[in-house]
Amino acid sequence: MSKSEKGRSKVGKSNLDDAVVKCPICSDKFTDPKSLPCLHTFCQKCLGTYIDRYTQDNDNPRPNSFPCPQCRAIAIPIDSTAAPSMWAEQLPTNGFIMNVMEIMSFENKEKTCEPCQKQNKESVRADVWCKHCRICLCKTCINYHNALFLDHETMPVDQALRQPAILTDDELRCSRHNQNMELFCLDHNTLVCSVCVALEHRRCVQVLTTEFYAKELKNTREVEKLVEQFNECLSSLEEIVNENIKQHQNLNNKKDDIKKKMKTFRGSITGHLDKLEENFNQRLTKIHKEEKDKIQSRIQDSKVTQSAIEHSRKMIQATASYGSNAQFVATVAKARENYLDFKQKAMENSAKLESIDIKFRFNPKARDIPATVMELGEIKISHGRPDAPKPIAEMKPMMDKRAVLIRDFHIRLPSDTNDCVxxxxxxxxxxxxxxxxxxxxxxxxxxxxxxxxxxxxxxxxxxxxxxxxxxxxxxxxxxxxxxxxxxxxxxxxxxxxxxxxxxxxxxxxxxxxxxxxxxxxxxxxxxxxxxxxxxxxxxxxxxxxxxxxxxxxxxxxxxxxxxxxxxxxxxxxxxxxxxxxxxxxxxxxxxxxxxxxxxxxxxxxSIDSQDNIYICGQNSSNVMKMSSDGSDARVLLDATDGLEHPxxxxxxxxxxxxxxxxxxxxxxxxxxxxx
Missing domain, CATH: 2.120.10.30 (TolB, C-terminal domain)
Structure with a gap:
């Protein structure tokens, strides 16, 4: 097989997949597929529901556009003054998707004669397909058909299956002139009708018939190269996605690592504080015990003296009531001697009496931690730029592109009374x-x-x-x-x-x-x-x-x-x-x-798709191009390019x-x- 044949096989019917005919929103086969300017297609009902939800959630009470559900490209409805629920209905039906669905249906179902089916006959095998009527017919019905429609093109069903393109109604009509668009302008890369060519493409050098251009594309590697470029782009995007996933995981890992470090740091602080608290409590307990023992000793001394005095007092009262005179006199004499001792001890205990208070003063450095340490550390995000995938890296950014004059044209009309400004x-x-x-x-x-x-x-x-x-x-x-x-x-x-x-x-x-x-x-x-x-x-x-x-x-x-x-x-x-x-x-x-x-x-x-800014300098006769942050500014065009006062x-x-x-x-x- 030649390279060109291999290239065609990559874009031919063998590459049709169910995904082509499935709505990205509901994941079912399309029902009334509607196409957006970005070429993404959705079921009309699915897209309508999405638009309703978007417009209801939008901060703008009067939105006039909506983003594509897939690529987020902005789509503007044909009539934005209509209710958003009607916007999906305004969008063009994707005829190509419907054709693909018809092809797949034709390939998958058993080929039976449709006229016979309508007459409630048993399933009769179809042998011929009519391109004009778009139906399958048996050998008997084809004879009647050919007699009635002499100009209809028919072919064996097997041949039709080998040429899926003829199964579709591939005629595209110009929305402005209602003519078949059978021409392609290479200068503007667009399909046109004969009226478009006569009115708008008279100066164009390369206008070809779609039949000729399609054959030319199929006989060259251009389509294969285009598919390869798409594959390279997909591969690059896959690399980008994987790199982002890697960065996402790395970010999560870094976050967990920082949290672990913080937990460890806090644990060390807590452990240090626990140790300080333990030492402090030990010193406090020791001091408290020493002072408490002193107080207990003074209390004990006072109580012993109290007990001796109480005993002497009771003995005086007892001998006065029940003792002999000699016993009473002896007790009183002894009590007088003891009293002097008791009074001396009471004075000694009084001298030892003192008020005791325990006070605590924070270490100033420790006390000021809540006021002075407001954060445990600083979080910094550093952004690097990894190498871009090769196909992306080879693409020139808008900032590095230069302006090339494509054409100029006169705008003064015969009805104008003055030069244009x-x-x-x-x-x-x-x-x-x-x-x-x-x-x-x-x-x-x-x-x-x-x-x-x-x-x-x-x-x-x-x-x-x-x-x-x-x-x-x-x-x-x-x-x-x-x-x-x-x-x-x-x-x-x-x-x-x-x-x-x-x-x-x-x-x-x-x-x-x-x-x-x-x-x-x-x-x-x-x-x-x-x-x-x-x-x-x-x-x-x-x-x-x-x-x-x-x-x-x-x-x-x-x-x-x-x-x-x-x-x-x-x-x-x-x-x-x-x-x-x-x-x-x-x-x-x-x-x-x-x-x-x-x-x-x-x-x-004006602003380009990469946020670069373009400014006309009227008196400086130039157009400046600068990056969105203003750090990179270059002259795009100047007087040497023929500019006077842009x-x-x-x-x-x-x-x-x-x-x-x-x-x-x-x-x-x-x-x-x-x-």
């Missing part, structure tokens, strides 16, 4: 570029091939624009102090509504269904507000938590990192040491100030559009690719 715009994943033409009071929509699609003429100059949901755009009209809401389809732009905000508004971007607006002329200092699409203000900031102005100069443009919700705001400034831009946390506190003097009058700003930039994957308000370039938009 593009102050803002967005580059969409489907290849559409939406531009704010300030001088001509127009929003224009082009394909990135340069094909004009549609425009909207406004009553005032548009400055910046963002996408609110799949079909809605919002642009600022600073001179009217308004926001214009536009409805966008594949072929048109329509003015939907105008919201009055009451202040001069410049930059705009979307976050979680709300708009973030810049007000550079606010008094006493510029401000930024978060508002709902209907104009209701949710939050406004003028100053930082320190009390300083949030923006030291006029803020013009902003870009929001949809992953971290951080906001990058550029400022009109040219002085040395002045802040060109600020990066704000999601709570609107300043994370980073950008002060690169190589940027003069920072204008348009104003607007927006990234979409590895590509971005760039506008220039210089006299030479103002009627041209350039498309670059990071390579």
């Amino acid at each position: 593009i102050t803002g715009g967005i580059y969409l994943p489907d290849g559409k570029v939406i531009l704010c033409d300030f001088h001509n009071k127009t929003i224009k929509m082009f394909k990135d091939t340069g094909i004009f699609i549609s425009k909207v003429l406004l009553t005032s100059e548009p400055f910046d624009i963002c996408q609110v949901d799949m079909n809605t755009l919002a642009c600022t009209l600073p001179n009217n102090r308004e926001i214009a809401l536009l409805n966008m389809t594949d072929e048109s732009l329509l003015l939907q509504n105008v919201v009055f905000v009451g202040k001069v508004c410049y930059g705009v971007d979307e976050i979680r269904g709300n708009l973030v607006l810049l007000f550079p002329l606010d008094k006493p200092v510029p401000s930024m507000s978060v508002i709902e699409v209907d104009g209701h203000v949710l939050d406004t900031v003028h100053r930082r938590s320190s009390g300083k102005a949030m923006f030291e100069n006029r803020p013009f443009h902003l870009a929001i990192n949809q992953r971290t919700a951080e906001i990058v705001v550029t400022q009109k400034t040219v002085g040395i040491g002045e802040k060109r831009a600020v990066v704000l946390y999601s709570d609107l506190n300043v994370r980073l100030s950008i002060e690169h003097d190589s940027i003069r009058w920072a204008r348009g700003v 104003a607007a930039i927006h990234l979409c994957g590895d590509r971005f559009f760039l506008s220039d308000v210089g006299y030479t370039n103002r009627n041209v938009v350039k498309i670059y690719e990071m390579v």
Whole structure:
């Protein structure tokens, strides 16, 4: 078997697996499979339940998107204004998955004649399959069938099983022109119909029929290489997962080890304290016994004297009552002698009498332990970076890529009365570029091939624009102090509504269904507000938590990192040491100030998939690229690349559009690719 045949076997029917037709959520075979833009597919019911749960748990009361249950890529419903329970129904049905399920069903079940089955006849073996009717027929029924349908293509069932692709209805129709997409544009890597080619791909060099291109792919190692690349990527991810599992286990082991050390340390402290306490108690017991014995001795001496005195007293009383005169006189005489002894002993015992107290004073070092030792140790986390798997290591990070001009195209329309000045715009994943033409009071929509699609003429100059949901755009009209809401389809732009905000508004971007607006002329200092699409203000900031102005100069443009919700705001400034831009946390506190003097009058700003920041320097004739922490900054494009006064930039994957308000370039938009 040749290498190309081996490659085809890797991607052919022998590689079909039940996992292809099983929903990742319910693990059963798909029911009404719905596909997301990231290409993951789920049952409509499963996806609907997931979306309902996500929107109910979401902090945003009006979400307009949801993350894919598998890869977390953000998906925007076709109509986000509809109830979230309807979003799954709006998504396209995955026809390929349904075809695969049909193929597997066809391969697994016994082939019987379907017309005979409908006539309640006993199971009759089918010999022929009709591609048009998509049914199996026996030898008898095929004769009637061929007489009625002369143009239908039939083939033996065994042959159909060997060619599973013909079992499916593989015709794809263009959503814009309702034509079969039988052509493939290599320049844009997309399926197109003949009308698409005539309208939008006239300049494209390589447009092939899908039949020819499919044969070419199957006869080369390109598909095999692609599968190998996927396998390498899977292997790399497996290495990454295993490394993370290893680090997770290592983290657990380190935690247990630290806890054991702490327990041992505490045990040594406890043991030392126990020993100190034992010695202390021994000394206390000894001192206590010595003093107690002294007291007991004095008590005993006093009691002996008491007993002798009591005896003498009783003898005097007894001889006075019952004794002879001689006995009484002798007793009294003896008692007088004894009294002097007793009095002397009483005086001696009185002299020995003393008050006794036991006091204790802590060792100052021991006493201060609770107040001075607040922690038993410091916990530090050190992060290292292990070697990346080879396929990942060989991938160039966005920071190391350079910009290559793919094409440029003219944007001035015959109806325009002035040269174009593009102050803002967005580059969409489907290849559409939406531009704010300030001088001509127009929003224009082009394909990135340069094909004009549609425009909207406004009553005032548009400055910046963002996408609110799949079909809605919002642009600022600073001179009217308004926001214009536009409805966008594949072929048109329509003015939907105008919201009055009451202040001069410049930059705009979307976050979680709300708009973030810049007000550079606010008094006493510029401000930024978060508002709902209907104009209701949710939050406004003028100053930082320190009390300083949030923006030291006029803020013009902003870009929001949809992953971290951080906001990058550029400022009109040219002085040395002045802040060109600020990066704000999601709570609107300043994370980073950008002060690169190589940027003069920072204008348009955008953020790539790896959180790197791109800033247009209008007066410095350059585009700067810098890491998210600002530690690495490089000139991406400058005057040597033909830049005069770059104003607007927006990234979409590895590509971005760039506008220039210089006299030479103002009627041209350039498309670059990071390579």
